[in-house]
Amino acid sequence: MVVLDVYRLNNVGIGAFLETKIKGVKIKAVMSSTFVGWEYYSSVNLEGRILLIWKAHLEIILGDFNAVFSPNDRLGGRPITMKEMEDARQWLDLGLVDEMKVMGSFYTWSNNQEGGTRIFSKLDRVFANEAWLDSFPLVAVVSQWEVISDHCFILLKHLPTLRMG
Structure with missing residues (x-):
């Protein structure tokens, strides 16, 4: 597998x-x-x-949310409207979690079309609360494309610590 x-x-x-x-x-x-x-x-x-x-x-929240949070979350296709972002933004505004920064590809989904009909979107996200971030301060989120899916792999990696002195 x-x-x-x-x-x-x-x-x-x-x-x-x-x-x-x-x-x-x-x-x-x-x-x-x-x-x-x-x-x-x-x-x-x-x-x-x-x-x-x-x-x-x-414990962490991650996955394919099938929702856009920002006007920049889609490349190609029709422009994102405020209505499309409304539910996702309201949920995020509750302040229960923060989106973790991602290294790698910004867009995490593609419709796998060619040329002018190709669409990329940021649909897959990782959210964590303050307690999780305090427990795992050296974790990075990495997204990378593979050929087996129309979605990126989303990996949480523990960053190495530098020993000084």
């Missing part, structure tokens, strides 16, 4: 699988055989579409 190799090589502690097509009891079987010791969540309403996984000691 290519995704599992990416997780192992990057020592990933949290992840989201989108459009998995894995149903109910099969999710439990996949998790118990492939991601031993990990927690997971898959919505009953969106079963088979989104699977969130994390090592038992981590």
